[in-house]
């Protein structure tokens with residue numbers, strides 16, 4: 001009987017694992033399960049569609065032919081809601097469960113939104129995926145003021161790109177040097193998001209109200225492991241794996257930004273995720 005391998009994710013680590021498995025095992029049934037709507041795309045380049053440097057089609061990293069040619073079943077818009085290591089199956093939102101013999105977790109990290117009153121309103125976005133970037137792209141032309149809260153290179157790139165469009169930006173973070181159209185807001189954080197269904201304004205700690213229709217958060221991320229909370233898979237600020245990318249459960253593996261090896265947070269980033277996916281596939285096929 002061919003082995004049935006389920007991979008959670010469809011990005012750098014997941015693709016690395018799938019390719020590496022297929023090179024070593026021609027008969028395994030490989031399923032890639034992804035909550036997003038697109039075949040694999042180059043996540044690090046996705047802000048390029050905001051300033052027109054790139055078209056969406058230029059982000060494609062693995063085309064639909066890739067999956068066909070490698071005999072991989074890609075399930076898109078398939079969110080994993082739970083894992084049963086006892087029954088060896090994934091619970092998928094609105095779909096039948098998916099059974100597996102071996103499981104690879106390659107679900108990455110996700111930006112977290114702070115627990116503010118009103119945070120669920122339309123127009124508040126954390127930059128995780130191409131869908132989030134497309135949402136920003138569609139809403140920028142009607143946004144008079146954009147609020148960006150965050151730190152790190154992605155937050156700064158967003159500030160730079162949006163300000164260059166002559167849109168007023170209020171940045172709740174630190175700039176190395178002034179940027180035209182950007183006002184830095186320090187020591188006065190957002191305490192509430194205001195509006196009906198859509199964001200219309202925010203309230204600051206000093207109780208001043210600032211109008212805005214787009215509020216972007218970037219720079220506070222955690223491992224994407226919500227679906228593992230009722231399992232016996234060891235998670236400690238990431239899925240804990242050994243040097244072969246195996247978890248504490250012999251038939252469960254993990255790769256990429258979601259995992260952590262021993263006490264050292266694994267080196268993160270696109271190339272490292274792809275390499276760890278390949279290593280994971282190699283180890284899985286060795287057993």
Ligand SMILES: Cc1cc2nc3c(=O)[nH]c(=O)nc-3n(C[C@H](O)[C@H](O)[C@H](O)COP(=O)(O)OP(=O)(O)OC[C@H]3O[C@@H](n4cnc5c(N)ncnc54)[C@H](O)[C@@H]3O)c2cc1C
Nearest residue numbers: 009010011012013034035044080107108256257269270273
């Ligand atoms: C805007 C931006 C810019 C970046 N720029 C750079 C850069 O310049 N250089 C660099 O090295 N890195 C960069 N990174 C980081 C880089 O993208 C990540 O390190 C890399 O994508 C990690 O790969 P991964 O496969 O581990 O996880 P991810 O790429 O995060 O992929 C996770 C996959 O899991 C899926 N998934 C998650 N949860 C579920 C679920 N419950 N059910 C089903 N599917 C699920 C997702 O849909 C996705 O397919 C950037 C990231 C962002 C957001």
